[in-house]
Amino acid sequence: MKLITAVIKPHRLDEVKEALQAFGVHGMTVTEASGYGRQRGHTEVYRGAEYTVDLVPKVRVEILAEDADADQLIDVVVKAARTGKIGDGKVWCLPVDTAVRVRTGERGPDAL
Amino acid sequence: MKLITAVIKPHRLDEVKEALQAFGVHGMTVTEASGYGRQRGHTEVYRGAEYTVDLVPKVRVEILAEDADADQLIDVVVKAARTGKIGDGKVWCLPVDTAVRVRTGERGPDAL
Amino acid sequence: MKLITAVIKPHRLDEVKEALQAFGVHGMTVTEASGYGRQRGHTEVYRGAEYTVDLVPKVRVEILAEDADADQLIDVVVKAARTGKIGDGKVWCLPVDTAVRVRTGERGPDAL
Amino acid sequence: MEAANIAFVVISAAMVMLMTPGLAFFYGGMVRVKSALNMLMMSFISLGIISLLWVLYGFSLAFSGDSGGIIGDLEAAGFPQDIYLVDGELDGALLSFAVFQLMFAILTPALMSGALADRVKFASWALFITLWATVVYFPVAHWVWAEDGWLYDLGVIDFAGGTAVHINAGAGALGAVLVVGRRIGFKKEPMRPHNLPMVLLGAALLWFGWFGFNAGSELAPDGTSSLMALNTQVATGAAVVGWLAYERIRHGAFTTLGAASGAIAGLVAITPSGAHVNPMGAMLIGIVAGVACSWAVSLKFKLGYDDSLDVVGVHLVGGLIGTLMVGFLATQGRAGTEQFGKQALGAVSVMAYSFVVSYLLALLIQRTIGFRASEEEETGGLDLAYHAETGYDFSQAGSGSAGASNGVPAPVAADVKKVDA
């Protein structure tokens, strides 16, 4: 199995979720994150003191997938998350040794 | 080494922690997360507009473990996290190239 | 490629970011986390009831890196994050199958 | 004179009105986030319901006529014009008194909500305060403040409502708690305040409004209301110091929650007594209230009843302290064993009546429509169960931000979809 992790812009989460659903994937785990990269942050002012904030909010999505689906899923996510502007994020894919569904103890593909 | 990641119901965190401790594991890293899956969300109402919220709060636990312990640890976590109801979550296990304890620089099993 | 994950003390984030930048790495993804380990938590008091809080705030940093850089990067992060006191955290490194830049669809090292 | 009185009473009424939201914040900040809105609503609904009851029959039962010193009549039910028109002129004294007293009737049931935090059905709570106001509050207000009320006639000192409001609510809360039972996880799980600045905000609004409550109870701006105002401040300050000192010695820290709680304890204790003691007496009452209540709040863990936000420990105990101490500290020669006896009788009567009737009312509700929330509602949080809302959303996600350039990160769980308007 594979674990696909996508770090994307928060407002693309909905599109990604819908694209995954259309593909037939019905589960994912989402975490808040902040990203540092090419995309510049912004300036804040407090009583005349100016601060640069260089981390921007991102959303981190994890999807467990069967080996066979992984490549296609990556494409689905990348497409759904894309706005074409800097800061769209990264997707990476890791090999998974094993996966379990807590409720039933099922392992492997059945765990999804 | 292995990295065991468990996405569980927030209120099972205590049980998981205790089970791990009983097993002899004394470290873990916890992140807030939200999960999307079979478990349905809920409806919210604001001035007559009804919204469906389909992400539910989860907790994401990461445990670095020695290869030999990994399988047993997964079982320990799965057992402690189980309520038997939909939405109990997933556990997955990834292969780790290397691990370091920041304080001392120790590598591998000594880093735990 | 490799994925380096570092769980560090929140106030070392700046140093780590600067060290990475000095090394030539210009991207990372940051998540809030809490850690449980040797470092003890603290006690809180509410109307005479005392509570022990045993999770301490940590920051979780993820860095995608080329295979060749991974080892050096780990050292850079470990060095920058170190305070020498208990609770400095862990760094681990995972093998990555593939990585994509969402904006352009570039894969592998070009995705960084 | 008349005009100054009306100005004083009307503004005091507004200040007392603000105490109920103040209470809502005081309590609301103390509960866990998943039931914070419910806690706020338990107070706010009192502002709604009791205002209606008051006009319909509450004012009448409390302040119109008398039956044996126990209760009023229904002559003023519906607040007909003839009770407030005197020779075709509006009777400002009566009208301002009516709105002032209405605020007391709203606050008192709301006080009990703290004891039942996080575990009762909202509709049942609404019914409970409706019944409670009717059979407990309106009569007791008559006993204590109506000219023919039996406690008033007895000479019990209860200037601004130590018995009628605080002992009454404290005892009622205890009665209801015994029926409703403990929160799931009581004594096992920590249930810490989710927002301490909100607790302090509530305490601040209560403190402010309490000047209207205490000084306003004189119904005239004079020496007595001035003394009451001074003593209110002194006793409250002393109770803050007392509570914090006790906590520092016993637990090693000066807590914010302790400061807020101490303030309320002091305010409660000075309520019945402040017009009849001198400032040094007020200080003493305040310190005793601060220390005693800060000790009393731990009783629930020992005795095992789950008075969640310490209505008993603060309002009942604080009310008793003020009501009893004034028996000995009253100026103008009133202090003494005899007065103390009267004070004790008044306190015990109200306590017993309120406790028993509240217990029975709660039981009635529990046996009929059910008082306690279901386990799933309770553990999932009452905010979603009854109010279909969540308190906060500090999230960015799903909010259509193209640039996503806000420094505050995004609790993504608030990924919501609109389906129906």
Added chain:
Amino acid sequence: MEAANIAFVVISAAMVMLMTPGLAFFYGGMVRVKSALNMLMMSFISLGIISLLWVLYGFSLAFSGDSGGIIGDLEAAGFPQDIYLVDGELDGALLSFAVFQLMFAILTPALMSGALADRVKFASWALFITLWATVVYFPVAHWVWAEDGWLYDLGVIDFAGGTAVHINAGAGALGAVLVVGRRIGFKKEPMRPHNLPMVLLGAALLWFGWFGFNAGSELAPDGTSSLMALNTQVATGAAVVGWLAYERIRHGAFTTLGAASGAIAGLVAITPSGAHVNPMGAMLIGIVAGVACSWAVSLKFKLGYDDSLDVVGVHLVGGLIGTLMVGFLATQGRAGTEQFGKQALGAVSVMAYSFVVSYLLALLIQRTIGFRASEEEETGGLDLAYHAETGYDFSQAGSGSAGASNGVPAPVAADVKKVDA
């Protein structure tokens, strides 16, 4: 007598002042976190700008002299000493009236901000309220409250400002909304309140201040102001109950936002009417306002205009209910078709005038300096765009914590670097 009046009016003025921040919190809690500060600032800026205009010419246009019942003159512009010195003595009645009325002039434009939430340029908003106060509010205040104002002369009942304040602001908001257009994502994305306790806080401060607004409008502490205070509480309580009941039936939940909204609806409806009805009438007005406004807020989804925080649904509709119902419910023989006709005429005139002029003003601004924020500013959040701030930072990171021992975890996005002081 005089002294009591001044005490009453000055304190009422302070209470009405507090309504504008109250409004800011009421609205501010309702928007998404990324524009919360902007929402707060849209009210606060009114406290700044209108205070200046008032002295410069606002008071004068509204209350000095008269031209055909339509507007005042500029005799009192700059508030020269001779208007407030009588025989070398300060004229307390006039000065207290001036500060009291100033607070109304501040609140009214701020009310409109809710309709334009999350999408207008801050500087343009500041300009808009400057113009609006000048050509809409000051004249309308003259119509309604000046002795020679044409609506006043006609005998329209508008005790504390149902037409001058609420209908006026509601219609103005609608006019501006039609120019500014809908928020990006309207009807598609959920835009839920980011902080409901803050909404309740705002409602509580508004409720409190409204006693100053309503009772204070009598300018004297007497029977009328007492009746007004009582009716204010009764109608508001009734509207809370009405709104919640409607919601429970229609949507299955008693929402916190509904309770807060119901309170405001009740307060709005009783504003014009409360001094002229009896408490049962007030209760009726309150219930009708609660139910009707709770239904009216969904109109925007059906009709498609984006009155974001329901200024039309609450203030315009609530103001109309109070203004029209008093036509039938007024006591002292004033009720009847004739009075109803006058009320309707007053309401319609103000509504039409405010709507048209506000629309034109908004258009003027949109065509010149631009009213609407850019898409990027809007989606990225107005807080950063215009105020260079973010509302909250509950983070630990980067704050130099050696032990990092705080139980509240760290939203790390707030990783900020200081560059320039």
Added chain:
Amino acid sequence: MEAANIAFVVISAAMVMLMTPGLAFFYGGMVRVKSALNMLMMSFISLGIISLLWVLYGFSLAFSGDSGGIIGDLEAAGFPQDIYLVDGELDGALLSFAVFQLMFAILTPALMSGALADRVKFASWALFITLWATVVYFPVAHWVWAEDGWLYDLGVIDFAGGTAVHINAGAGALGAVLVVGRRIGFKKEPMRPHNLPMVLLGAALLWFGWFGFNAGSELAPDGTSSLMALNTQVATGAAVVGWLAYERIRHGAFTTLGAASGAIAGLVAITPSGAHVNPMGAMLIGIVAGVACSWAVSLKFKLGYDDSLDVVGVHLVGGLIGTLMVGFLATQGRAGTEQFGKQALGAVSVMAYSFVVSYLLALLIQRTIGFRASEEEETGGLDLAYHAETGYDFSQAGSGSAGASNGVPAPVAADVKKVDA
């Protein structure tokens, strides 16, 4: 007359009471989350301690008798009955004055806390304000307001406390800061406000209470208090506009923090002067205060003292502006170089006295029990170190939720275990 005065003063006292919590929120929202409760408590503890000192000896030192215009006597220590009983009647004028002035004595030390944010031991702070009130505030209040006070006799205009309160606190804060030193990370790390809506809430409560502070200082509802109320609003509005305009030009944004700060600056500046200028004068004072203070707050970065929340920049500078400008703007022929000289003398005397004595008191504490928190306490956050609490817990985890169905996600760090009740 008497009754109206008492009504006015008692209610004003309650309003001034609310300013201290208001200040707590104003400051509390400005600090980082890890020390937010500590910041709140630094103000709240003043409500406790000073209330006790006032009765014990504070009122007496300030307002009973006189020694050379410098200080009162101890005749009224303990507030014995004979000072407030006149022919067996309670002296409402004296009692209401005593509670009104008590609130000033509470607020003034609390003002200094902003300068020492995030780095002093809580118990040492409590001791500091105890000593400071005793040797700085009570005497200075005597100088300025007692009939025999030397500044009062000199003819210095300080209507509501520009010198006694604001210059006094500002100079005292500076003295203490020089002893205590800078926060760890000053000028290097950003230390941004953790909760700006809370800052605005504080500003709003301060603004509201300030009407009691300023108008109430006349001790009677008359023309002067009415003028003061009007000028208070005008100057404050002007200062908001002034600060925002400066900021927009200098930094490109209208900040929320700037609006709140401008309001306080305006309120401070009008405090000494508002009863003696006309509204245009008030507007001028307000604008000057807004601009000057918004410039002055950056001085600390240049001069290198860490007046964390700008007590010097706002209260000292604002107080000076008001105190000095009234020398030229005073009406009734009082304006002129002579009056200006008196104003300057008054300001400088209080400034020098307060600065020196505060410095010495802080040094005394630092050398004995220590004033500054340990490095670990400071970096780890004072909330945990001294109050054993954390401000917020928006978490779901560990709260026993079976369904875990709340939309707000769970900061899991708040994983707490109860060990001991």
